[in-house]
Amino acid sequence: MxxxxxxxxxxxxxxxxxxxxxxxxxxxxxxxxxxxxxxxxxxxxxxxxxxxxxxxxxxxxxxxxxxxxxxxxxxxxxxxxxxxxxxxxxxxxxxxxxxxxxxxxxxxxxxxxxxxxxxxxxxxxxxxxxxxxxxxxxxxxxxxxxxxxxxxxxxxxxxxxxxxxxxxxxxxxxxxxxxxxxxxxxxxxxxxxxxxxxxxxxxxFGFDRPNIHLDVREKAGGPAQLVKLVGELAAGGAQGIVYCLSRKGVEETAERLNAAGIKAIPYHAGMDAHTRHIHQNRFLSEPDLVMTATIAFGMGIDKPDVRFVVHADLPANMEAYYQEIGRAGRDGNPARAVMLYGLGDIGRRRAMIDSGNAGDERKRVEWQRLNVLLGYAEAVTCRRQMILSYFGEASEPCGNCDVCDSPPSVFDGTQEAEIVAEMLIATDERYGQAHLLDILMGAATAKIKSAGHHELPAFGAGRPRDRHQWQSYLRQMLAAGYLSLDLEGYGALKLTKRGRAILAGGVEVSLKDSLPRRATPKMKSTATPVELSAGDGELYMALKALRRDLADAADVPAYVIFADKTLADMARLRPSTRRELLGVNGVGEKKADKYGDAFLDLIRSNV
Structure with a gap:
């Protein structure tokens, strides 16, 4: 200095x-x-x-x-x-x-x-x-x-x-x-x-993280869906974080991923400090490792090469969501953020707000914030535009989110909403999603027959649309405030005041067709920066290995030695003298003195 x-x-x-x-x-x-x-x-x-x-x-x-x-x-x-x-x-x-x-x-x-x-x-x-x-x-x-x-x-x-x-x-x-x-x-x-x-x-100075692909998926298939998704995202050794709402969910998700051959470790506030420290250090230093965690993990974690963040449950609000997905792709290379979203998530989040000790004003603001996030999850336009708009920034469609990839079709869903509202009234608003979907699909289960619901006008009225599509409509109506979820009543769906207005006429309900279920595109390999040639890429990987050895010896995170971008510059520029090394972005005099000879020797040996 x-x-x-x-x-x-x-x-x-x-x-x-x-x-x-x-x-x-x-x-x-x-x-x-x-x-x-x-x-x-x-x-x-x-x-x-x-x-x-x-x-x-x-x-x-x-x-x-x-x-x-x-x-x-x-x-x-x-x-x-x-x-x-x-x-x-x-x-x-x-x-x-x-x-x-x-x-x-x-x-x-x-x-x-x-x-x-x-x-x-x-x-x-x-x-x-x-x-x-x-x-x-x-x-x-x-x-x-x-x-x-x-x-x-x-x-x-x-x-x-x-x-x-x-x-x-x-x-x-x-x-x-x-x-x-x-x-x-x-x-x-x-x-x-x-x-x-x-x-x-x-x-x-801006909130945009354009390298992160944004994606929201409907929950379908239970834990198997999450395991399959993480397996696709982690293919090729990509590292990531899976956020779960509960500590139990964190532990169970880690167990399921390991059983599927995906190396994973848990992290939550219920673990002792020593174990949390060990798991955090493992995530920072070991390749091919997925962290399953509550929001207790993340703040201050400066790991540049996290390739994906998955939300297995709905985040608390847009601000928290943006902070959490921001742990991916800090090196500027392509990364993915995927949120899994279902009916139960909405009810749990709303119940958490209502049962909290905050005053009425704070609860009102938190409800508004949750509604913004629900709107994001059900977005029919570019997701990045919605995030940036929330933080006060205008933008064009990004071309790097699931909505831009496959725009959903929007239609007048008033008739479908009327079918749902009439069905809820006819069933005394006592049943959950699964039973209601059975009615719509005309599934003559023993439960439906015993309740006499096979005789309702709504029985089979959901055809020819499939069960998956109607599940999406129910979720959209819940997010839009037409329905509420009674957690104490075993998850029964009920009509809100706004929902009852559908039956009175004069209310137009817009719905979207759910996105087709599709395989997750494989992550592009980001072990080597995309701008490097094959030969430079080999040198880059050798430089990373040297950096890892030096970091281990000093007991510091790898980025403290040099950032990935600095190593990429070294691989591309191939400095051979200390003066040339100082011309590499991110190399100051002290680091050149301390680490320069080791990196120069490696570069010279690869000429």
Whole structure:
């Protein structure tokens, strides 16, 4: 890091090149760096992979003194410290995962001016003892990472983050930067109010992740459908994450995948911390591994080559969904996000909102957010357009989602809706989906005969459409608010007030034909970046193997050594000298000193 002791401020472009190894800023980075360097207060909402950490790390180096980074996870703190250290920047973390002596040594380096970056959890930072000690030091920048945790509307809200609003008073001379990849307008406003008292700027630099193919599938076939889907996505060794709503679902899914020959491990908050740590490290380091998890897994997991994310159950809302699928394709290569969606999911999510301890206002907002996600699941236009519109961005159809691939046909489904409404009235709204579908299909089961439902006008009225199609119509009517699901009544479908209006006439119901069930297209192999030739691809894979060995020896994630894009540049440019190596995107002076000879030797041997 350039010396600032003489009072001269180092040049931001010099640091960008010499420390981080980049010749130019990405979109939005320079503006944020400038505002923080000047002492501003801001919230930056930037898509995953846009380089948020570089913004505040570079600004901290420019401001000098001490930069405090508030982080919610120990693993995230450790990775950030390792990445800074690899670039030659002294950084410390103090947390419960380290023994007293290690934390004490880290504090002495901070207090003595030997390290400029200190990573802390919000709980540890806001203790009276820590605040009193830090108040005696030159704290010039405070960073709140994963800032959506501050907001009660954020998908990972953590009450302990609320205390961070006092930092602007405790450290009035410090710049404050809050960073997140996902925050809708409600969450953004709440973050600004709580951290800055409304006196801060908001920077948003796009939410689009165009490399992720978006797909929503109807649940059909039970667990076998999920196993088949993951098998198709994982073909060729692709790694991915399968999100389940319950801990039991996580465990059972991992067992089913392993039984099918797909290597999988579970992760959820009910497991002990040691096991979770082992499973997380395995996922970060082992190839050909699928993680089945609750939402407890993901925040702060900086693994660039996750090729797919599957939601086995409906996510909580659009903001959470976007955050979770954003863990795929962080390297910019093609990735897939597939959501499985069924009637039961809607009822469970609605019941979770209704049974929560939140006030009526929060429940109202959460209902609205869930309805947005249901609308996304039932979308008849480009899914990416709907996501980006939710976050305030306009876009053209993406050509990279299932709706763009196979547009559904939309029709006037009022007659079909009337059949369903009349059937529910005739059956006293006491039956679930399976029985109702049997009536529509004219299946003379023993249950139907004993109830006399084979004599109803609705019996067989669903033909010639098939059972799968009517299942889709019921789900669409539920999502649109014509039907409700009575969980206490064994999943019985009931008409809502809006649904009863169908029988009175004057209501036009639009339905879509469900997408045809199809095989999942095989993932293109992304082990080698698509822009590399065959020969360069072989060198790239050799460079990755070398990086893995160096990372294992240093006990750090592989990306801390070099990013995949940096290795791809090495394979393509084939530098033979240290000077040429410094011309590779992502190679700074410290890393060139530490790792350069090993990579240059390998490149020379492959010429």
């Amino acid at each position: 350039p010396d600032t002791a003489a009072g001269t401020r180092p040049d931001k472009h010099e640091i960008l090149a010499s420390v981080f190894g980049f010749s130019a800023f990405r979109r939005g980075q320079e503006d944020i760096v400038d505002r923080l360097t000047a002492g501003g207060k801001l919230l930056a909402v930037m898509p995953t992979g846009a380089g948020k950490s570089l913004c505040y790390q570079l600004a901290g180096m420019l401001r000098g003194g001490i930069t405090i980074v508030v982080s919610p996870l120990i693993a995230l703190m450790n990775d950030q410290v390792a990445a800074l250290t690899a670039n030659g920047v002294a950084a410390e973390a103090i947390h419960s995962g380290r023994d007293w002596q290690t934390n004490a040594d880290a504090w002495r380096r901070i207090a003595g001016g030997h390290s400029g970056f200190l990573y802390l959890s919000p709980e540890r930072l806001t203790t009276d003892r820590m605040l009193s000690a830090l108040a005696k030091l030159p704290v010039r920048l405070i960073v709140i990472d994963e800032a959506h945790c501050v907001s009660q509307w954020g998908h990972d809200f953590r009450p302990e983050y609320l205390t961070l609003g006092t930092l602007r008073e405790t450290f009035p001379q410090a710049a404050i930067g809050a960073f997140t990849a996902t925050a809708d307008t409600v969450t953004q406003g709440d973050i600004g109010d709580k951290l800055f008292g409304g006196d801060g700027e908001t920077f948003t």
